[in-house]
Amino acid sequence: MRSVSRFEADLLRILHALLGRAPIEGARALIAVRHKRPKCLSRGAVELVQDALAKGCVWRLAREGGWLADRYLRGDRIASGRLWDRTPPEELGLHFSRYTLSFLIWLTADHPADRPVHWNPGERDLTVSDQLVLFYAYEAMRNGPTDQAKVGELPQLARHALTRLAFPEDFLGGGPDLDFSAWTTGAGACILEALQPYLAARWVALDRQKFAILEPSRMIALGRAQEATLTAFLDAIDQAGRTDLARFLLSAASTLLREAREPRAWIGSLEFEGRRLADRVEAHRAALALFRALGRLREWELRARGVGYFDEGYAAARLWKAIWEAHDGERLLGQSDEIARAVDPLGAGSLSGAAREA
Numbered sequence: 549m550r551s552v553s554r555f556e557a558d559l560l561r562i563l564h565a566l567l568g569r570a571p572i573e574g575a576r577a578l579i580a581v582r583h584k585r586p587k588c589l590s591r592g593a594v595e596l597v598q599d600a601l602a603k604g605c606v607w608r609l610a611r612e613g614g615w616l617a618d619r620y621l622r623g624d625r626i627a628s629g630r631l632w633d634r635t636p637p638e639e640l641g642l643h644f645s646r647y648t649l650s651f652l653i654w655l656t657a658d659h660p661a662d663r664p665v666h667w668n669p670g671e672r673d674l675t676v677s678d679q680l681v682l683f684y685a686y687e688a689m690r691n692g693p694t695d696q697a698k699v700g701e702l703p704q705l706a707r708h709a710l711t712r713l714a715f716p717e718d719f720l721g722g723g724p725d726l727d728f729s730a731w732t733t734g735a736g737a738c739i740l741e742a743l744q745p746y747l748a749a750r751w752v753a754l755d756r757q758k759f760a761i762l763e764p765s766r767m768i769a770l771g772r773a774q775e776a777t778l779t780a781f782l783d784a785i786d787q788a789g790r791t792d793l794a795r796f797l798l799s800a801a802s803t804l805l806r807e808a809r810e811p812r813a814w815i816g817s818l819e820f821e822g823r824r825l826a827d828r829v830e831a832h833r834a835a836l837a838l839f840r841a842l843g844r845l846r847e848w849e850l851r852a853r854g855v856g857y858f859d860e861g862y863a864a865a866r867l868w869k870a871i872w873e874a875h876d877g878e879r880l881l882g883q884s885d886e887i888a889r890a891v892d893p894l895g896a897g898s899l900s901g902a903a904r905e906a
Contacts, residue, residue, distance in 0.1 A: 550592035550593075550595070550596060551592065552590060552592060552593045552596065553586065553590065553593070555583050555584070555585075555586055555656065555657070556586075556589055556590065556593035556596075558578045558583065558656050559589075559593070559597070559652050559653065559655075559656040560593070560596055560597065560600065561574060561575060561578060562575045562578055562579060562652065562655060562656055563597060563600050563601070563604070563652055564600060564604065565688065566681065566684045566685050566688050567600065567601075567604030567605065567607070567608055567684060568604075568608050568611075568684075569600075569604055569607070572688050572692075575688070576689070576692050576693070576696060578656065579655060579656070579659070579660065579689070579696055580659065580693070580695075580696065582657065582658060582659055582662075583656055583657045584657070585653065585657040585658075589649075589653070594649070597649060597652065598644075601642070601644055601648065601677075601681070602642070605642055605677070605680060605681070606642070608684070609631070609739060609742040609743075610631070610742070612742055612743060612745060612746045613631075613741070613742040613743060613744050613745040613746060614630060614631035614632070614741075614742040615630055615631075616630065616745070617629050617630050617633070618741075619634075619792075619867060619870070620634060620741050620792050620867075621789070621790060621792050621863060621864055621867060622634060622635070624862075624863050625863050626863050626866070626867050631738060631741060631742055635738055639734060639735065639738065640735065640738060641735065642676075642677040642680070642735060643675050643676075643677050643735075644675065644677045644678060644681070645673065645674065645675050645677075645678055647669045647673060647674055647678050648677070648678045648681050650667060650669075651667055651678075651681065651682070651685070654666055654667035655685065655699075659695070659696075660689070660695065660696050660697075660698045660699040661695040661696070661698045665702065667702075668702075668703070668704075669704070671703075671704060671707055674704065676730050676731070676734070676735050676736040676739065677735070679704075679708060679710065679730070680710075680739060682702075682704060682705060682708060682711070683708065683710050683711050683714070685699060686699060686700055686705055686708070686711050686715070687711075687714070687715075690715065690718060700718060706719070706723045706724060707723065707724045707726070707727070709726045709727060709728045709730070709731060709780070709781070710731060710739075710740075710743075712726060712777050713728075713747065713777055713781055714743075714746070714747060714750050715750070716754070716770070716773040716774045716777045717754055717770055717773065719773055719777075720766075720769040720770060720772075720773050722772075722773070722776070725780065726776075726777065726780040726781070727780075727784075728780060728781050728784035728785070729784060729788070731784075731793075732784055732785055732787075732788035732790050732793070733788060733790075737790060737793065740793050741793065743796075744793075744795060744796045744799070745796070745799075747796040747800075748796040748797075748799035748800045748803070749800075751796070751797070751800040751838055752800045752803050752804055754774075755800070755804055755814065755838055756804075758770075758813075758814045758815070758835055759812075759813050759814065759816050759817055760817055761817060761818065762817050762818065762819050763818075763819070764818055764819070764820060764823060764827050764828070764830075764831040765827075767815075767818060767831045767834050767835055768827075768830050768831050768834045769834075770834065770837075771831075771833065771834020771835060771836075771837040772834065772837075774834075774837035774838065775834075775837045775840065778797075778837070778838075778841045781794075782794060782841065782844055786848070789861055789864050790864075791848050791864060791867075791868045792864070792867050792868060792871060794845060795871050795875070797838065797841055797842070797845065798842075798845065798871065798872070798875035798877060798880065799875065800838060801838060801839060801842060801875075801880050801884070802875050802876070802880060804838075805880060805883045805884070811886075811887045811890035811891045812891075814835040814836060814887070814891065815831070815832055815835050815891050818831055818835075829892070832891045832892060833892075835891065836884070836887065836888055836891070839884035839887065839888070842877070842880060842881050842884055843881070845872065845877065846872075846877065846881055848868055848872075849868060849869060849872045849877060851865070852864075852865035852866070852868050852869045852872075853865075853869070
């Protein structure tokens, strides 16, 4: 049994809550109280933090989707099984820098609303594992008290590609260009594989909320945030040859369309009295940002058809065709086009355009 100080015990309680292994409410109460920052942590406390990170992150990733047997790319081949079956152990290692520990100390000692912030490492100094902890911290605190949600104002989160991919609605004001390169290779790509069900559920929940939006400007801002995030993401995985990491979009679209909701489910509450027709057109277009991405995915499927057995990228092309067919991509694209035409004030809406004509 290791003995730790009160501060160290509070830090460990916060960490376990961020990792989903303790109630977040108790952690929020601790974060709301400022604590005197110690000169250093004891060796026993540091070892407990290391143990919690090593076990907690793996446990959470396994629970969120790593346990699912599926097929993903591994270099120039397709690997099957659960995450740990299809990946060599050395590629699954999570490496935390000192900045994760300093972040936890800051979160325990200070308050997220305090300015200046006494935690500001350079973006390049953070490992993918550090960024995963930041992601879990933001997820845990975004729906908490307003002053605690200010953790999202950290520069490291404004530039955090995974956070903005999961919560585009929280970054309507835009921000720096997103760099997804860390999430398309190595451990970052493995994390994205495990998070596919989580990301699909997030985008489903986000689109279900659109019926409650009254203000067209809010819908336009949300659609722009979604589209900018997806453009950066799809560009990155296409360039990296990891189109298989976009399957959560097909899953989300399939779930939404399977509900057989009417087109007004996305635009039914918008109030356009006194608005220009151009505002109405843009708001309706923004409401379907998720479905608009299907046209890009369809282009990948068309491209994949032309890749031969001896061509570079054959495994990626074969896998993407299988993913598209498994989700009945043609049907999803057709249903999406029907919705787009129904909500377009000019009666000429189409999400797929040239991709379908090809």
